[in-house]
Amino acid sequence: MDPEVGFTSDVIRDPARFVGRTNQLTDCMKAVNAPLSLIAVYGKRGVGKSSLMRQVQQMALGDYTLAKYAGLQGQIPQKPRKYLTTYYTCDSSINGVEGLLRRLCNDQDGEDGLLRLVPNDGKELVEFDRIKEVSAGADLKVVNWGAKGIESSKYAKTVEGDIVQTFRNYLSAIVTHQVKGKMKRDGLLILLDEFDVIENKSGIGSLIKSLSSADVKFAICGIARDLTDLVEDHASVERLLEEGAIHVKAMIPAETSQIFSTAERLFKNEIVFDPDVVGKISELSGGYPYLAQLLGKECVTVANRLSVKLVDPTVLTEVLDDVRNGTAFPTLESQYQRAxxxxxxxxxxxxxxxxxxxxxxxxxxxxxxxxxxxxxxxxxxxxxxxxxxxxxxxxxxxxxxxxxxxxxxxxxxxxxxxxxxxxxxxxxx
Known part of the structure; x- marks a missing residue:
């Protein structure tokens, strides 16, 4: 049995895999549907922030499958706001406002990049469903960039040497031609993941405030103890955060347990976890879904090796022996040895x-x-x-x-x- 069928250490995009976080999902729905707000998803490393951010993107596209799974049907607005979305994962080489905007204006990702939405005769856009089993989450993607490839200078309203004005012009063109024109949406949502790694965030909050409107909304996500850790000029966006601050904390044991019941469903019950094993992993993982997923995946690997379908305490003991000896999780072990x-x-x-x-x-x-x-x-x-x-x-x-x-x-x-x-x-x- 492939462990990846039921467990993953990657960001969870599929609502069918996402578990728990009922309170945060309620907050996300409110923030997405507020006419004017900045969405800020923050918390410690390993709590599942990026996975929640991808679910924010799904809601922004009109896909409330996850809310229905969570029993929150009554809180879904009768006429939810729908957006076109861009999603960008920041990295530590970005330094300051201009560095971030330069990346956004040149991002060539065919499904998540900002540039795909800027009007240009040399490319073709089509609707697509981000989760293939769901038809509600429609967005636009590039299927053909045109014979000459892609160059940001080809796009209308590019201002040489002024990336801030170029970005403003791009947003205006997207809202006019794609949001209001082709797709008839309520707005554009720009999601920035791993926002905390940007070295110099000075002025970014002020820029977000100046660009936020009923037509343009921002969502940022990153490691932080509080919002002042995430947004350097926090005071400039304080009012925007009244409905959009979402603190992701460690899971409660019942939510961690759902990771394993979900995995069993994805495995079609060909792998089953003993309740005592689930309880022990919930305790050891401390409410951090990343570690729970790693331990679950390792349990399946050991079960395969032993040719058993029940993950019982014997299987977990072997997994924990591998962890104790440093052979189970190479990335964490490497960090341990460096330290x-x-x-x-x-x-x-x-x-x-x-x-x-x-x-x-x-x-x-x-x-x-x-x-x-x-x-x-x-x-x-x-x-x-x-x-x-x-x-x-x-x-x-x-x-x-x-x-x-x-x-x-x-x-x-x-x-x-x-x-x-x-x-x-x-x-x-």
């Missing part, structure tokens, strides 16, 4: 940090933070004297980083990737 280097003391220190329990007196927003002073005595008990000399590698970008320091509180740190912290807890040392 510890050649130092046995640093390895022990990393495990002490990962195992540190949350105090009972801290708020929900502070969950997951670690305090170095709380492990100094434990470190001394095992013969580690120089904790402060071991920490810098764990904070160094060249080696991860595994941790980041919270500037507002001395001696307080957080794991950059909560899934990595959970992996360290499972790993032998």
């Amino acid at each position: 510890i280097g050649e130092s046995e003391d640093r390895k022990i220190l990393l495990h002490f940090l990962a195992e540190q329990e949350d105090r009972a007196d801290i708020s929900a927003d502070e969950l997951g933070r670690v305090l170095v002073k709380r492990l100094r005595q434990d470190a001394k008990d095992v013969g580690i004297e120089w904790v402060d000399q071991l920490l810098p590698r764990l904070l160094d970008k060249k080696f991860g980083p595994a941790l980041f320091r919270l500037p507002e509180k001395q001696g307080v740190y957080e794991f950059v990737n909560p899934v990595f912290r959970l992996y360290v807890r499972l790993r032998n040392f």
Whole structure:
């Protein structure tokens, strides 16, 4: 049985695979249908933000299949707003407003790129369904760029040397010719994933505010503890965020369990998970669907190796043995090895940090933070004297980083990737 049939570590686009997040889905519906708002999806790494963002795109196209799966039919507007959409995943080489706009104006993706929607005689656009089983989510894609290929200079209203004005002109042309003209939609939705990795976000919020209207809406998604982490000039878009701020937190156990019932359905019950196994994986994954998916996929791999169809505690034990030995998840293991280097003391220190329990007196927003002073005595008990000399590698970008320091509180740190912290807890040392 192919593990990918039921589990994936990739972004989930198909509503049939998406589980849980009822509250966030309600917020998404409200934000998509608000005439004027900025949608901001934020949270920690591994909680499923990008998958939720793709579901926002589906709703924007008029496909509310997921809302119906979740029992939210009564909250779907009678006349939902429908958009044309563009979807762009940012990367760390983008620096500032102009760098972002230059990427958007030159993105040649035939299904998600902005450029495909800009009027030009040398290309042909057709409607298509993003999820083939669903007919409601219609959008436009390029089927033929024309004989001469694609050059942004061919497009009307391109202003040489002024990418900001070019972008404004492109939006105006798309709204006039595609949104209001060919497709008769309510607006254009520009979705920007991994927005947090843009090095210099200064001015982007102001630009979004100036361009947002009943015809143009933006959605941004990224790793952040709060909205000020995600939007540098937060004050400029504060009013736009009143109906669009969507904080994605760790799943509750019942939602994590749905990942496995959904997988069983996708496997057509040729692979079945023992309820005790599902409960244990829900506990070990800490509400992070990425880790739950990885563990589920590994369970199927081991079940295949043992020629069994029931994933029982014996199968899970073998999976956890592979995780403890560092052979199950190569990406997380590579991160683990980079963090510890050649130092046995640093390895022990990393495990002490990962195992540190949350105090009972801290708020929900502070969950997951670690305090170095709380492990100094434990470190001394095992013969580690120089904790402060071991920490810098764990904070160094060249080696991860595994941790980041919270500037507002001395001696307080957080794991950059909560899934990595959970992996360290499972790993032998």
